[in-house]
Every structure is written in structure tokens, then in C-alpha cells.
Amino acid sequence: MPILNWIGKEAVVNHDKDVPFRLLKKVKSLSYGENSQNLIIHGDNLEALKALMPYYQGQVKCIYIDPPYNTGNEGWVYNDKVNSPKIKKWLGKVVGSESEDLCRHDKWLCMMYPRLKLLRDLLSDDGVIFVSIDDNELVSLRSIMDDLFNEQNRVDRGILIWNNAGSTRGFRRIVKNHEYILAYGKNQELVESVYAKNFPTISDTIDERLQIKRTNRNPLAKVTFPKGLKIEGVSDIIFRDSVGRGTNRIDIINGTMEFKNGKLVKDVLLEASFPYKNQMIEFFSKLGTSEKTYDYKGQEWLEVYFRKNGVPYFRKKRGTVVLGSVINNCANSGSPDLEKLGMKNVFSNPKPVELIKRLLAFFTDKNALILDSFAGSGTTGQAVLDLNKEDGGNRKFILIEIGEKLKEPIKLDDGTILANTEQITTERVKRAINKYDYKTGFEYCELDKPLFNEDGQIEQECTFEQLATYIYFTETNTNIDKKEISGNFIGDYDETEYYLIFKEKGKNILSKGFLEKLKKDNKKKVIYADKCLIDERTLEKYKIQFKQIPYEVKVY
Structure with a gap:
């Protein structure tokens, strides 16, 4: 396997060993709620990750990070050129005078490698790490992830594509409307055993669905057809009582379906008994579907879904739900999530809550610990709380934010002043708790003096x-x-x-x-x-x- 090399690599490849174990100091005035095991940590994420090691090594079930993309754009709230004073000072100390010759890609790799190494050690054996990135550092990131986690531990093929709609500004002929999310585990076989048993509550939007339960005698179908439903190939027609004759008769136990000009006249709860699978197919074929059903022998349930035009089609219920490698049906931006909390224009290009929820729903159980060491606007924290409320879970989060000073303080509509990035993180999570009645809180911590040395x-x-x-x-x-x-x-x-x-x-x-x-x-x-x-x-x-x-x- 090819190995990526860069200026400064030798100085940082084992730098995590030199970082002392610092204590976490609770700041009660900035915490929210009592005795919460959710943490928001203010400090350099390298030192914060090392501080977490004695407590959480091998216990984090899911890590999501959205690190700087290294685009060279200095205008963002979160400095995205890896050129902040703190990073420059750190590089000078760790890499030495050689850091003056580093290009921005070398600097980015020097910054990321020891942090990813500690994240790997915090991850449980059956855990998954997701890293958002774009084209600027995709190749470099994949190379160091292969190095640290092993190419064989890419989750399936190891890369997701999130369709974020992109921008049509400027004169580009090709509009970049996607970003990447790399997915790795520590042990691919253990990861597969976990998510094969997990049934997420979040799935693709389906307008209506029909479940057909196989009884001792006949398959029984139940479905509510909404008023105004339009079926291709159907004009003025009434279905009632039965379809077919003799032993092949399909009994409509309850409900009459009347169409005028191809549209259903009123809501109808239809119950129908089918002697055979083929009769069920024939019945729905009369409603315009040409889709074939799968053999459901041995299956208790068969699900029938509806296309956008209202035509039903059959799908065998699987033992698991799949996550598409291209995520299309998700919010294009997280800005509306912030605006709903009264935090308009406080953070550029935040990830949507729905995107993080989608990942967590597939790869965490209800008691999982989730870590985000580039917390930014706090999307991961809100996603954890929202998913808990949705499925009754008790997931916990740890968010780490370095706390860069904003170029200009931000004044919110209610008069709240935000001067640092970690204030955006904490204010967002606190407001989400209040607005959506999440039954929890968080402890706000800063890094204290080292208790244990590097040995x-x-x-x-x-x-x-x-x-x-x-x-x-x-x-x-x-x-x-x-x-x-x-x-x-x-x-x-x-x-x-x-x-x-x-x-x-x-x-x-x-x-x-x-x-x-x-x-x-x-x-x-x-x-x-x-x-x-x-x-x-x-x-x-x-x-x-x-x-x-x-x-x-x-x-x-």
C-alpha cells in the first residue's frame, strides 16, 4: 500500500506521545443542567483528546469530525487555511524551523495526523469514524486514514458523497455540488455485525406504505389510500367486494375505491384478502403498477411502497436498512437549523442536523457515546439530542472546540454577544435544549494543569x-x-x-x-x-x- 509522505511527518507521527495528560476543569457558570454526562470542552483538541484517554480509551462508538477543508479561504468564521496563530505556534514548536518551509498541505497533514491517531485510540473496536472533507484534501486524508485505520477497515467502500446543492455564483461551467464523508472502523467485521442488527428510525421519505401480513390462511393487505390519489391508467372506476372469481377471488373486506378523472374521490382504508401472491400482484396491477413482487416465502411481512405518482410497488423487507453511498435526500445546509434557534449568520457552511442524524441512526445504538473534536457550530450535539428524543435513546456527546476569537463579535437578535467560536457551540446547544425540550444538559469544561506527565x-x-x-x-x-x-x-x-x-x-x-x-x-x-x-x-x-x-x- 502506498505511504504518503510530507515535510514534517517525522516530527508529528509520534507527537501524541509527548502530550501530557491534562485535567478537565468544570466551569459551572457556563454549564447547563445538573450532572450531565454530555461534555463541551474548550481547548486545543489535541490536548483535549489526550485528556480524554484515561477515561474513554476504546469506548467511543461513533466519531464525526468536520475539520478545516484547507481551501485557502480566510473569510470564514472558522479559519480554513490552517493558518491560525495557535496552529502556527504549535507547528513551530513541534516541527521546528522546518515549519517555515511547509506548504499549506504539509501544515494540514501535520495538524491532522496526531489528532486522528488519538481519535483512533478513543474509538471502540466496533466503532465508526466519519470525516467530512472536500476535494482540497480528499486524497491526502484518505491516505493517512488508510495508514492509521488500515485500508481493509474502510466501512464498505469507505466513502460517502453528500449532495449539498452547491453554488451557481461566478462563471463556473461545472458546479461542485457535493462533499465527501470518509468512513472507517477499527475492525470492519465487528462494525458490520453491529449495523446489521441496527434498525434506524430515520429512512427515506415514503408517502404511504402498505404492509401485508401473512396469516394462517391468506395474505391480508391493509392500506390507506388518500383522497386525490392519482393512478396512471385509471379513469372512472369503482373497486368493491371482490376481484376475480372462485378460488382466485380476492375479497375486499372493507373499503370501496372510487376514481373520477383518475383521482380517488375520498380517503379509503382498504382491507383485502389474497389467496395467493399472484392474485395480490394482479390486484395492484389493476391500479396501474407493472412492478413485480419478490418471493416472500418465509417472510412475515412484505412492504408495499408508493412512487411519487401514487403507483404502489413491492419491496421485500430486509434484515437491515441500507444507507446509500450518495446522500441526496438530506438538507443542503445547516444554516436553517441555526436560524430556527435565532442564530442567523453566525457560522458559515454548518452541516445540517439531519445529515449527522442519518449517520448516527445507522451506526449507533441508543446508549452510544459520540465524539466531535472539531465541534464548530455544535451540529453534532444537537443531532445527538434530536435522535435521542426521536427514538428514546440515551446517547451522550463530547464536543471539543478550540475557541478561535471571531474577527468581529456577533450580536444576536436577543442581545446575546458571541466573541469566540466556542460560544457559538455552547449557545447553539443550550438554545436547542430549550426550544425542542431535550431532557438533558451539558457540562462545560476547560483544560486544567497536567496531572500525569507524558510517561x-x-x-x-x-x-x-x-x-x-x-x-x-x-x-x-x-x-x-x-x-x-x-x-x-x-x-x-x-x-x-x-x-x-x-x-x-x-x-x-x-x-x-x-x-x-x-x-x-x-x-x-x-x-x-x-x-x-x-x-x-x-x-x-x-x-x-x-x-x-x-x-x-x-x-x-
Whole structure:
């Protein structure tokens, strides 16, 4: 397999190993709701992804990212030339003076490679990553994705095309009306086993459908035909009682269909009993269809769909629903989604909620964790919440946004001022929660000081509060409220209390004397220390679970 090379590759190919493990610090004033496991993280996504590794390595079921397309367009809200001060500073530090000779494609590859590497490690073995891109970096992106995920783990053929209508501005003869979405898994066989069992609630729009259930005796058809339905080849005609004779008779159990000038006079709920499959075909052929049915032997249901002109056609119900490689029947832009939230003209070319929902519906179950490390306007967050509301799911999202300062602050109609890109993300998700009554919230986090160094060892100057922050998030996937810390008590969650005994590394003992410091209630208590001198019977009596303080994490 060909290997892509570029200036600066040697400096970044293992750079993810040099990034320290930083803590996540909750900003309560910018969070929304209580004890939510949805996260919006403000910070460089390379450091944020590394900060997530101790908690979420191998647990993310679906990743969607919409990184800079590297178009050279400096006018967008999200700088799309990989030329922001933060990226330039990072390249100078990591790549060195050689970065001055990098073309914009080299810079883009240097920026993307270590981030994709960490995303791969966060992805579960049966998970899928989707990356939006256009022609500018399609070839480069596919090459590094093949390198990191392996060509064999492309999901099916590994590429989707989203028809976004394009623009007719300018003098172009050929209008580019599509973008690409690359799809990869860590293990293609496991991915297939997951989505083969998943039945998404989102499917192509079908005006009407007929389900035919095979009874012990005869296939029974039920369908509502709407008033005004026009059937090709039908003029003035009435169907009632039966069609055919003798043993071949099709009994119309309920309903009369009357057509005038080719249009149905009124709504009709039709029930018909069919002795044989061929009689069913013949019956619907009288309504103008020439489509042949599939053999439904052994199938409980056969579905009949209607073309736009109202003519029914048959389709065997499959064990799964397929996602077309060309996504046509989806919104062309996400701008209307933002406008409905009172956020007009705050973000250029956002992805539509429906597009992300379509991907999530096919490749996540109802309890999946979804990650977007280029969160932008927050479309992925709203898509997760909307899909949960639609199918009763409990999916969680993690959004990461670097927080570029906008060239000019944006004032919304209600007076809200947005000065940074991460404010767009949080404001959008908060407004969507309020407008559509999503039963959840999110925790807003910033990157704090490193707790573990690049070798995975705890920092010597680690404080009680830092260690408590790490332990509490490890246990609950929510961030600690430092105001709740009282002595050794660091917080509670879901009827469980958490305690930490820590003053000096290796000398923190859980003894019977510590029992006096516990809250007098019936809740389970998890206590972290170096050693435990309490017998099992007493631990059980006080509902205590002892855990050793983690002084190191796995190096990824």
C-alpha cells in the first residue's frame, strides 16, 4: 500500500506521545443542567483528546469530525487555511524551523495526523469514524486514514458523497455540488455485525406504505389510500367486494375505491384478502403498477411502497436498512437549523442536523457515546439530542472546540454577544435544549494543569484537589464541583459517595478511625487510599468499597 509522505511527518507521527495528560476543569457558570454526562470542552483538541484517554480509551462508538477543508479561504468564521496563530505556534514548536518551509498541505497533514491517531485510540473496536472533507484534501486524508485505520477497515467502500446543492455564483461551467464523508472502523467485521442488527428510525421519505401480513390462511393487505390519489391508467372506476372469481377471488373486506378523472374521490382504508401472491400482484396491477413482487416465502411481512405518482410497488423487507453511498435526500445546509434557534449568520457552511442524524441512526445504538473534536457550530450535539428524543435513546456527546476569537463579535437578535467560536457551540446547544425540550444538559469544561506527565506518572506537585478531580471524573464521567469538597469527602453521584485520603504519596491509610468522618447515611461509599486496615466484615457493614489511589495511567 502506498505511504504518503510530507515535510514534517517525522516530527508529528509520534507527537501524541509527548502530550501530557491534562485535567478537565468544570466551569459551572457556563454549564447547563445538573450532572450531565454530555461534555463541551474548550481547548486545543489535541490536548483535549489526550485528556480524554484515561477515561474513554476504546469506548467511543461513533466519531464525526468536520475539520478545516484547507481551501485557502480566510473569510470564514472558522479559519480554513490552517493558518491560525495557535496552529502556527504549535507547528513551530513541534516541527521546528522546518515549519517555515511547509506548504499549506504539509501544515494540514501535520495538524491532522496526531489528532486522528488519538481519535483512533478513543474509538471502540466496533466503532465508526466519519470525516467530512472536500476535494482540497480528499486524497491526502484518505491516505493517512488508510495508514492509521488500515485500508481493509474502510466501512464498505469507505466513502460517502453528500449532495449539498452547491453554488451557481461566478462563471463556473461545472458546479461542485457535493462533499465527501470518509468512513472507517477499527475492525470492519465487528462494525458490520453491529449495523446489521441496527434498525434506524430515520429512512427515506415514503408517502404511504402498505404492509401485508401473512396469516394462517391468506395474505391480508391493509392500506390507506388518500383522497386525490392519482393512478396512471385509471379513469372512472369503482373497486368493491371482490376481484376475480372462485378460488382466485380476492375479497375486499372493507373499503370501496372510487376514481373520477383518475383521482380517488375520498380517503379509503382498504382491507383485502389474497389467496395467493399472484392474485395480490394482479390486484395492484389493476391500479396501474407493472412492478413485480419478490418471493416472500418465509417472510412475515412484505412492504408495499408508493412512487411519487401514487403507483404502489413491492419491496421485500430486509434484515437491515441500507444507507446509500450518495446522500441526496438530506438538507443542503445547516444554516436553517441555526436560524430556527435565532442564530442567523453566525457560522458559515454548518452541516445540517439531519445529515449527522442519518449517520448516527445507522451506526449507533441508543446508549452510544459520540465524539466531535472539531465541534464548530455544535451540529453534532444537537443531532445527538434530536435522535435521542426521536427514538428514546440515551446517547451522550463530547464536543471539543478550540475557541478561535471571531474577527468581529456577533450580536444576536436577543442581545446575546458571541466573541469566540466556542460560544457559538455552547449557545447553539443550550438554545436547542430549550426550544425542542431535550431532557438533558451539558457540562462545560476547560483544560486544567497536567496531572500525569507524558510517561503516565503522576506529577510530583499533585494536589488533593487535582487528584480528587481525576478520581471523581473516572467514577462518574461528570466533573467535580469543588465547592462540594469537604475534608476527605469529594462528592456524590447516583446514591454513591466518594472519599479520598491523600496527603503524601504512599502514606495514605484507611483505618477504623476514618469511619468517624463518614456521612451517617445508608449510601454506598467508595474510598481511595494507599492501604486499607479495615476487615472485610466492617467494610461490608459500612457499605465501603476500598480502591487504591492511581499514581499512573496507561501510556497510550
